[in-house]
Amino acid sequence: MLAVKAEGLYKYYKDGNKGRKEVLKNVSIDIEDGEIFGILGPNGAGKTTLISILSTLSIPDSGCVEVFGVDALLEANRVKSIVNISSGNPNFPWSLTVYENLKYFSLLYGLDDTAIEKVIDTLELEPFRNVRFDSLSTGTKQRLSLAKALLNEPRLLFLDEPTVGLDPDMAIKIRKLINRIHDEKGITIVLTTHYMKEAEQLCGRVAFIKKGEIIANAPPDELKRQMKLGEAITIEYEGNFDDSLLRDIPEILDILHENGKIKIVAANVESIIDNVLKKFCDVHVRNIEISQPNLEDVFLKLAH
Numbered sequence: 423m424l425a426v427k428a429e430g431l432y433k434y435y436k437d438g439n440k441g442r443k444e445v446l447k448n449v450s451i452d453i454e455d456g457e458i459f460g461i462l463g464p465n466g467a468g469k470t471t472l473i474s475i476l477s478t479l480s481i482p483d484s485g486c487v488e489v490f491g492v493d494a495l496l497e498a499n500r501v502k503s504i505v506n507i508s509s510g511n512p513n514f515p516w517s518l519t520v521y522e523n524l525k526y527f528s529l530l531y532g533l534d535d536t537a538i539e540k541v542i543d544t545l546e547l548e549p550f551r552n553v554r555f556d557s558l559s560t561g562t563k564q565r566l567s568l569a570k571a572l573l574n575e576p577r578l579l580f581l582d583e584p585t586v587g588l589d590p591d592m593a594i595k596i597r598k599l600i601n602r603i604h605d606e607k608g609i610t611i612v613l614t615t616h617y618m619k620e621a622e623q624l625c626g627r628v629a630f631i632k633k634g635e636i637i638a639n640a641p642p643d644e645l646k647r648q649m650k651l652g653e654a655i656t657i658e659y660e661g662n663f664d665d666s667l668l669r670d671i672p673e674i675l676d677i678l679h680e681n682g683k684i685k686i687v688a689a690n691v692e693s694i695i696d697n698v699l700k701k702f703c704d705v706h707v708r709n710i711e712i713s714q715p716n717l718e719d720v721f722l723k724l725a726h
């Protein structure tokens with residue numbers, strides 16, 4: 423069974439005098455049970471709007487959403503009991519402590535203290551139990567937000583930019599935690615992120631959304647292939663090099679040449695490296711670097 427099946431979603435917001443702004447445009451998406459699915463895209467593309475709709479926090483203007491086979495528009499309460507959402511910019515009652523905040527949500531969800539103790543343990547929040555929300559560091563606020571989202575033991579967890587604003591150490595810690603929660607509890611996770619490394623590390627599949635439309639949806643490696651982003655060999659040299667010498671190597675997909683530095687892109691660099699280096703026999707080569715394409719390259723190509 424699919425964790426999420428969304429079809430033909432449209433969402434409009436009022437837009438000053440101009441009337442309405444189309445924020446989601448015919449968005450259809452299938453998310454498999456148990457996967458970690460990433461939603462990527464530029465600022466304002468509609469990522470938060472999309473996950474708000476999938477998690478029943480917002481209602482689309484048209485289209486339908488099913489969560490584990492339950493209609494999210496007709497039976498929102500049934501869906502609410504099996505999903506939860508955590509934002510990377512959590513906004514909790516600031517004068518309540520970690521425990522009091524979790525108590526507040528557990529009462530809303532109709533849960534007892536056992537649920538609170540479980541998430542305090544999972545998210546290692548014991549040292550902060552009696553610390554007020556406004557005194558917590560950004561990383562601990564994010565952990566509290568994750569703890570809140572795990573209280574009802576959701577089958578489907580939405581994470582909106584779970585590591586935004588964290589230092590690299592804390593971001594790594596949170597990513598490990600997300601992976602652990604996914605592996606141990608076998609839950610489906612849908613996350614948005616602006617960190618391409620994060621999407622690459624965590625997500626089995628990613629969708630790219632631009633101006634409210636999904637324009638790509640595939641595993642990260644397949645996206646790189648689809649975008650014809652090959653491996654690259656970058657050669658730094660001294661003096662002059664005439665790049666027309668490379669014309670007789672048909673496997674070359676692209677050449678970027680600037681002063682003393684040339685980047686040659688091919689599907690498989692290993693198969694051309696010998697031929698390429700032969701062209702440099704009269705030039706003093708200072709450095710050679712081979713690089714794999716990454717999701718950042720995909721993002722930049724899709725976003726423009």
Ligand SMILES: Nc1ncnc2c1ncn2[C@@H]1O[C@H](COP(=O)(O)OP(=O)(O)OP(=O)(O)O)[C@@H](O)[C@H]1O
Binds near residue numbers: 467
């Ligand atoms: N409540 C609202 N009222 C009016 N417009 C809104 C509202 N919420 C979002 N928007 C607009 O909808 C568009 C999509 O916003 P959304 O927050 O979904 O984008 P996003 O992809 O999550 O962006 P970011 O990467 O910056 O978080 C933006 O143009 C935003 O200004």
Ligand SMILES: [Mg+2]
Binds near residue numbers: 469470471582
């Ligand atoms: Mg957002």
